[in-house]
Amino acid sequence: MPDAVRLQGTLVVVVGPSGAGKDSVIGYARERLATRSDILFVRRIITREATADAEDHDSLSDVAFAEAQREGRFAVSWQANGLSYALPRSVMDHVGRGDTAIANGSRGAIEDIRAAFANVIVVGLTARPEILAARLSARGRETAEEIGRRVERGLKLGAYGQDITIDNSAELQTAGEALISIITGRLSLAS
Numbered sequence: 529m530p531d532a533v534r535l536q537g538t539l540v541v542v543v544g545p546s547g548a549g550k551d552s553v554i555g556y557a558r559e560r561l562a563t564r565s566d567i568l569f570v571r572r573i574i575t576r577e578a579t580a581d582a583e584d585h586d587s588l589s590d591v592a593f594a595e596a597q598r599e600g601r602f603a604v605s606w607q608a609n610g611l612s613y614a615l616p617r618s619v620m621d622h623v624g625r626g627d628t629a630i631a632n633g634s635r636g637a638i639e640d641i642r643a644a645f646a647n648v649i650v651v652g653l654t655a656r657p658e659i660l661a662a663r664l665s666a667r668g669r670e671t672a673e674e675i676g677r678r679v680e681r682g683l684k685l686g687a688y689g690q691d692i693t694i695d696n697s698a699e700l701q702t703a704g705e706a707l708i709s710i711i712t713g714r715l716s717l718a719s
Contacts, residue, residue, distance in 0.1 A: 537623035539645045540711055541633035544653035546678050547660035549696040549703065550632050553653060556704030557630065557711060567711060568622045570631040573602070573614040586616075604644040606637035613637070623647070628711060635690075651710055652690030655697045 542550050558569045574585045575593050588596065593612045597605055605614035619629050623645060633641060633650070642648050655663070657679050664675045692710065696703035 536626040536647075538628045538647040538649060539619065539623055539641070540628060540630045540649045540651060540707075541638070541641055542630065542651045542653055542707070543633045543635045543638065543690065544696075545660055545681070547663035548653040548655050549663065549700070550653050552700055553694070553696055553703045553707050554630060554632055556700055557707045560704070560708055561711065566627040568619070568627065568629040570615055570619050570629050572632055573616060575612040588612075604637065604640050606634055606640055608634045608636055615641075620645075630707075630711060649692070649710060650690045651707060652693040653696050653703065654693060655695065659697050 542554055544550055561567050572585045573588055575588055575590050577587055596602060601617050602614035603617050603619045605612065613634060615631050622629050638650055660679045661675055664670060664678060694703050694706045
């Protein structure tokens with residue numbers, strides 16, 4: 529990971545438990561802000577194959593990820609859920625111009641992200657436990673027992689390191705518009 533860089537723009541990092549709808553809410557905001565060249569929606573790099581039912585990301589093998597990390601091609605990287613994740617170094621250029629970037633992050637990586645970027649807003653996305661469980665069940669990738677453990681783990685982590693929380697238990701538009709307000713600076717962190 530590079531030394532902390534004092535950048536003029538802002539990195540908005542969306543975090544939350546599995547099933548909170550991070551990809552959906554980010555996708556909603558991306559679609560609504562598509563014409564804004566000053567706003568970058570970051571494609572994460574993950575050591576997982578790209579599939580239709582998962583986040584749109586760039587895939588690297590474990591070996592290629594380790595090599596890219598050694599070569600300094602990441603702004604920040606972390607481990608979670610048995611995978612390696614990273615934000616590409618190009619995000620620093622965008623934020624360095626005074627612009628805004630939005631990334632799907634991880635609660636366990638908040639400290640590293642804050643160390644790499646001077647201006648970070650951490651948006652915690654959440655939903656009621658029964659909604660988290662229903663969304664995870666609809667994916668069909670885990671057993672009921674595994675889903676229960678994921679929901680419990682998500683609740684234990686809570687709002688660690690978050691600047692603002694958005695409840696995504698209702699309509700997608702509600703949470704999506706709240707994220708847009710944060711991205712565009714219309715919603716203060718005191719809200």
